[in-house]
Amino acid sequence: xxxxxxxxxxxxxxxxxxxxxxxxxxxxxxxxxxxxxxxxxxxxxxxxxxxxxxxxxxxxxxxxxxxxxxxxxxxxxxxxxxxxxxxxxxxxxxxxxxxx
Numbered sequence: 001x002x003x004x005x006x007x008x009x010x011x012x013x014x015x016x017x018x019x020x021x022x023x024x025x026x027x028x029x030x031x032x033x034x035x036x037x038x039x040x041x042x043x044x045x046x047x048x049x050x051x052x053x054x055x056x057x058x059x060x061x062x063x064x065x066x067x068x069x070x071x072x073x074x075x076x077x078x079x080x081x082x083x084x085x086x087x088x089x090x091x092x093x094x095x096x097x098x099x100x
Contacts (some may be wrong), residue, residue: 028067029094032079036092042088061085071097 027050035041035049043048046065054066068076075097084090 001024019066026076027067027069027079029077029079032067032069032092033094036081036089038089038091041089043083043089046081046083046089073100075100 032050036046043063051069056064058064062085065081065083067079067081069079071077077097080087080093080095080097082091082093
């Protein structure tokens with residue numbers, strides 16, 4: 001339950017992210033979905049495959065990372081990754097871009 005609450009907080013924070021992504025955070029949505037496996041993918045593997053990105057670290061040790069995927073028209077879809085304290089991906093969530 002606590003992890004779900006943290007993930008919801010991460011999604012709220014991710015929703016506040018607007019504007020152009022910083023270098024290294026724009027990744028094709030298909031590549032993210034195919035490469036990140038909850039319960040198996042590690043923080044080190046994320047860094048190696050996609051580089052640093054926007055993140056939030058919680059007091060509990062969980063981290064939320066935000067990757068963006070170009071969606072055309074200057075818009076981006078968002079891919080949020082929740083990493084547990086041991087450094088393994090706990091959950092992922094994809095959000096479509098806002099309507100123009």
